[in-house]
Amino acid sequence: MKNITDLSKIKKIYFIGIGGIGMSGLARIMKRNGFDVSGSDLKESAITDTLKKEGIKVFIGHKSKNLEKDCGLAVFTSAVDSSNPEYKEALKNKIPCVRRAELLALISKDKKTVAVAGTHGKTTTTSMLSLAMDFAGADSTNVIGGIFKNINSNFKIGKGEYFVAEADESDGSFLLLNPLVGIITNIDDDHLDFYKNVQSVQRAFFLFAEKIPYYGRLIACFDDPLTAELLNKTKTPFFSYGLGKSAHWRAVNIKKNQEGQSFDVLYKDKKEEKINLKVFGDHNVKNALAAYVSVRYLGFCSKAAAAGLASFGGVKRRMEKIGSFDTVDFYDDYGHHPTEIKNTLAAFRILAGSRKIKVIFQPHRYTRTHLLLKDFGPAFAKADEIFVCDIYSAGEKPIKGISKESIIKEIEKNGKKAYAFSDSYEIARSVKKGDLIVTLGAGDVWKLGYEIKYKLENML
Structure with missing residues (x-):
């Protein structure tokens, strides 16, 4: 297979799985850059509708006939295996095939890349960073793994020298990137179907850190134990950040308010700026701090960075308010790993105060549910009522003995009633007056929030 190092002679690009949030962002960038872009996905969605409106041809279903023989490049993700008919057709016709991260590395190679990695918080941090960079005048190109509400998009093409990219560790392909600045928000035991154990996950992040050159900088959260371990081993120049006293950059004086929260930034115990946020939770304080430190390391104005963060309007499916009826509020969140659930519900508890939180949770993947089963129990401590849906398989085969009932048992072992x-x-x-209804999960559970709201509105 040809090794692609230059896109200048390629005219047509085909994306296998174009409806994914990461793939669609790249497809849209390539379309804007003048390439003839097409692709396929298993089902129609809001994303495929948007792609079609932008002039991208989208096929529903993976079929060999979809791929034109004069296609110059096929892009795929780890979800595409060797039995995929379009992938097989590309190989048969000697069409170069690259993973999403390889294409990301190609289009960012002539810019200064800031890569945002970490098991949790990547999308929010990338969005915060892209906004802070814009307020600072960097006009960076940004590729985000979610729909950033300030721009209602998952990408932005800028004219500046910086390329801000969300670096997905799920299949190890983030190691194909060559960052000048690399952020690690945290390291946790996710994607164990690929990594097998948390030590392998940590090793991948260590290799990511080692890719940063001596004239660049690693920016990593010292509050996270596995990340702190990594910092004690790496030879890469780094800044640590966090809430604890040992970090180079610290968030202190965190104060909650009705609109969100605020905190002061200290660098080596000297105050730099006060940051105001419209989002809740200590995890979002850390996300904002990571973005701020990155902007400051690159030499941009502290006040511009703070102003950008104050304007941050959130990311779709990240503590997103989807509506209200009377005194009942409806929220949706992508959280599906126990750590994400714990942090998200802690933030919702601050937001809700004494109001009751009803959670509708959809487990994501049989492998994740099986490997992290016992961690799900305590993750729902801040919820008042929990309803657990069937597992969203994401194409996986069922595992015997693993079901929604397995999670319900773990939750109830921890003193909470689940249904x-x-x-x-x-x-x-x-539903009672004042309730907060929260849908949680990476699948299609978000639809239930709208369903419940509609039924509540139409009850007599």
Whole structure:
């Protein structure tokens, strides 16, 4: 297979799995850059609709006939295996095939790349950083793994010298990037179907850190134990950040308010700026601090960075308010790993105060549920009622003995009452004044929030 190092002679690019949030962003960038872009996905979605409106041809279903023989490049993700008919057709016709991260590395190679990595918080941090960079006048190109609400998009093409990219560790391909600045938000035991154990996950992040040149900088959270271990081993120049006293850059004087929260930034115990945020939770303080430190390291104005962070309006499916009815508020969040659930619900508890939080949780993947089962139990401590849906398989085969009932048992072992989700009407009938309804999960659970709201509105 040809080794692609230059895109100048390529005219047509085909994306296998174009409806994914990461793939769609790259497809849109390539279209804007003058390439003839097409692709396929298993089902229609809001993303595929947007792609079509932008002039990108989208096929529903993976079929060999979709791929034109004069295609110059096929792009795929780890979800595409060797049995995929389009992948097989590309190989048969000697069309070069690259993973998403390889294309990302190619289009960013002539810019100064700031790569945002970490098991949790990547999308929010990347969005915060891209906004802070814009306020500082960097006009960076940004590729984000979610829809950033300030621009209602997952990408932005800038004219500046910087390229801000979310670096996905799920299949190890983030190691193909060559960052000048690399952020590590945290390291946790996710994607164990690929890594097998948390030590392998940590090793991948260590290799990511080692890719940063001596004239660049690693920016990593010292509050996170596995990341702190990495910092004690790496030879890469780094800045640590966090809430604890040992970090170079610290967030202190965190104060909650009705709109969000504020904190002061200290560098080596000297105050730099006060940051105001419209989002809740200590995890978002750390995300904002990572973005701020990156902007400051690159030499941009502290006040511009603070102003950008104050304007941050959130990311779709990250503590996103989707509506209200009377005194009942509806929120949706992508959280599906126990750590994400714990942090998100802690933030919702601050937001809710004494109001009750009803959670509808959809587990994501049988492998994740199996490997992290016991961690799900304590993750829901801040919720008042929990309804657990069937596992969203994401194409995986069921694992015997692993089901929503498995998670319910773990939650109840930790002193919380949990129920098997059966019907949105049942939840609508149980809603009381002032309740917060939260849908949680990486699958299609978000639809239930809208369903429950609709049924509540139409009840007599």
